[in-house]
Amino acid sequence: MKPGRPRAFDLDAAIDKAMLIFWEKGYDGTTLNDLTDAFGIQRGSFYKAFGSKEALFERALARYQETVAAYTIDALEQPTAIKVITETWRSAADASTGPDTPNGCLIVQAALGVTPDSSSAHDELTRIRNEHRARLMSRFDRAVSEGDLPSDTNTGALADYVVAVQWGISVRARTGGTREEVQEMVEFALSRLQAPALASNLNA
Incomplete structure (x- = not known):
């Protein structure tokens, strides 16, 4: 009996796996062996499917933005500035402390570890x-x-302030902050936006 045909390589599933690996280890911290081992393929098949680690990273980033980080676009549809900020920070806290994903943010984690030598990723x-x-x-x-x-x-x-706090949320989650602690951090930051310095126009 002839052996059955090998199962086709699932590109979408591989990109999802790559997204989680880059999220956990960062760009420079992820090796080609990490990726090929996770996919169960040889290097030749990897290069045929993706071209390079850099090209796969870009596809993983795109998948992340389309899924986990889609809130950054959705938040802009909120009716007021404070609601935009609230949605951005609270969603960042949720995304950074998910039960089935690495803590933190893929974009922040990768950015903190990538070197200028990795020009494409940088x-x-x-x-x-x-x-x-x-x-x-x-x-x-x-x-x-x-x-x-x-x-x-x-x-x-x-x-810049909104982005800085958003990054801080990710770093706090990555460095051991619990979901509750990160959420408390967000609520404290939001409470500062109610201060007189931003006037009564910036009310929830």
């Missing part, structure tokens, strides 16, 4: 971070034009 992470900041700034500019934020609001600085 450039892609920089692009993602810059686009996220630009989308927030644009949304806050709209909030100013709608009277939701004070006219003198520095929307670039506010976007």
Whole structure:
């Protein structure tokens, strides 16, 4: 009897596995052996399927943005600036402390470990971070034009602040913060936005 045909390599499943490996180990910390062992394939098959580790990383980042980090886009649809920020931070806390995924954020974890020598990965992470900041700034500019934020609001600085706290959420989760502790951190940061410095326009 002839042996059956080998099961086709599932590219989508491999990208999902790669996403989790890069999330856990970072870009530079992930080796080709980590990936081929997880996929159950040889290096030749890996290069045929993905081209390179860098190319696979970009696909894993895209999958992450389409799934886990989709909240960064969804949050922009909230009706007020404070609700945008609230949704961003609370969702970041949830995504960073999921029961079935590594703690922290893939983009933050990879960015903290990637070196400039890994030019493709470095450039892609920089692009993602810059686009996220630009989308927030644009949304806050709209909030100013709608009277939701004070006219003198520095929307670039506010976007930077939101991103900085978002990164802090990931780092706290990655370094041992429990889900409850990370959520408490978020609520404390949100309470600071109710301070007079941002005026009554920034109320929930």
